[in-house]
Amino acid sequence: MSLRKTYLRDGEPVTVVAERVGGDHWRVRVGDAVHEFRAGALGNGGVRIVPVGERAEPACTAFGAQSGKDYMIRVGGRTFTLQEPQTVRARGGAAVGDGAVRAPMTGTVLAVSCKVGDAVTADQTLVVVTAMKMEHKLMAGIAGVVKRVSATVGGTVEQGAVLVEVEPQKETHS
């Protein structure tokens, strides 16, 4: 059997292909490099990975789990959250200060302190979201006029949801 995945490393896509050579023997191609391992699943949800060959790298047990669209891998006492290139594109990757005020985490709206048509400054708090007993103030990010408000007090919001849209201030020459 074999499995192929592409992840971002330093912003660049790297294709990883794992191929079972026989028994517990795997050949893994990471970009242009080829590595060989002995690998086997453990009953505790982990996978034991033993590098094969001249390399002196120690064996380790890796634990992995999906996290939303990303894959979390814990190996050597560190957690890496790996992203696939297409999911990063799909997220839109809106820049900070594009006028869209997004919920930074899933939570409940505690206060909305703006309405459509309000002129706001970049550091003005527009919405307060709470999750796990902590409050988070969401600022406008840019100076401008509130175009849309989709947050309501007491409402639940998903991480990444756009709560307020601010239209950038028009250049004025007066």
Added chain:
Amino acid sequence: MVKPPPFRRVLIANRGEIAVRICRGLRELGIESIAVHSEVDRKCAHVMAADHAFPLGGNSAAESYLDVGKILSAAKAMDAQAIHPGYGFLSENANFARAVREAGLVFLGPNPEAMERLGGKSAAREEAMKAGVPVIPGTETDDGDASLIAAAKRIGLPVMVKASAGGGGRGMRLVYEEKDLAEAIAAGRREAKASFGDDRMIVEKAVFPARHIEIQMIGDKYGDVVSLHERECSVQRRHQKVLEEAPSPVVGDSLRQRMGDAAVKLAKAVGYDNAGTAEFLVDDQGNFYFLEVNARLQVEHPVTELVTGVDLVHLQVRVAAGERLADLLKDRDLRPRGHAMEVRVCAENPEGGFLPAAGLLRLVREPEGPGIRVDSGVYSGWDVPVFYDSLLAKVIVYAPDRATACTRLSQALRDAAYLGIPTNVDFLRRLVDDPDFRRGDIRTDFLNRKPGIAKPTEIPPDDFVLAAAVLTQALLPHAGNAAPSNTGDAIPAARTSASVWRELSGLRLLGGQQ
């Protein structure tokens, strides 16, 4: 001689890891435990740990774990003789303690009169001053925003704005400039109202940076109070404790004695009769200032248990049942032995500004080994709710000395895996591995001075990491993909052995009552 259990059944008015820990303590005493739970918590770890379960309905804290009426009804329906409040929620609410007593039940905490005299920060200050315990200059009462702002100016900035009823850093803010006072007070009031149902605030001179050191004590119904010595809790983030240890690297026998005496004197003065903690700030000259009393079991109580050998939950139950400390602690050497250290594993993203991160924990593997204790409230497949705080579990280690405790904790965190949502595990490990931390050079501003612990230089995944990611998915395509256990109704039906059925009886009862 084996003593008979002091109660037959005890209801735990709490959730998560502390409720699990209390269940264990009760079982050791031969007492049946009753869990209560909100809707999303139907299959929370504490419900699994208890002998019985009772649904409170609702999801927000206000409509579940903070609802006195519902909890008392549950206690009555389940025939409980006593209620353990845990920490947070109703634990320091004197009205709740009184309502429990009036319902003919035993409250496993201090009496409401002592709680009222010590529970609020401002009341506690007055009592401390009366008892001759040094306090930080500040306000004793809340006479409205204007008077708090005036007091702040009189004391001199920076000041600490705090919730009078507070604990755990909720509603607390360090304010440097006058213009920020009004907003700090308003935000503090909102947080305090949401967390404690009491929005009164106080203002104190900021003693900063300093060490946060607290004294664990336990009292009985006969006026006896014993100090179980200090815990060092200086490593904090936004006034929330991150790591706690005992003994403190800077407290010697003399300071330990003086702080312990001050705490005991204060507790005796108000008739304190259960577990409680007096918090102090200690400056570099060894002066200590009383902050507040936490009239309850603390999150960090395990480090005291490990170095003194007592079980605080057992003691809480026994003194509340009328036993004497003189008998319970007879012939016990309570001097601290060895070194204990605890970290709080939280569902939050340190690398992303510490935003809370509720969601599905697909794979949980908790550390084990000599000298490692894990007090956990989660398991693989648990969907961490947004409604309560972000604490998932506490990893606690015990070793002969501080240096060994540090390496043991670092290795324990290396072995820990909480995957599916961001957690602070790697952050905690960087903290424990920090050379200044290892030297014990810590103040409450430690993490502010060490931004690299929260935001390290990013290390891109090497080939081995990428290979491991693909190998784990190739070999265990379904591992780490546990379906959320707390959504949907299905309870594994194929497991029918008598012992399993007995353990699931709480869930069946719950199903029958909904």
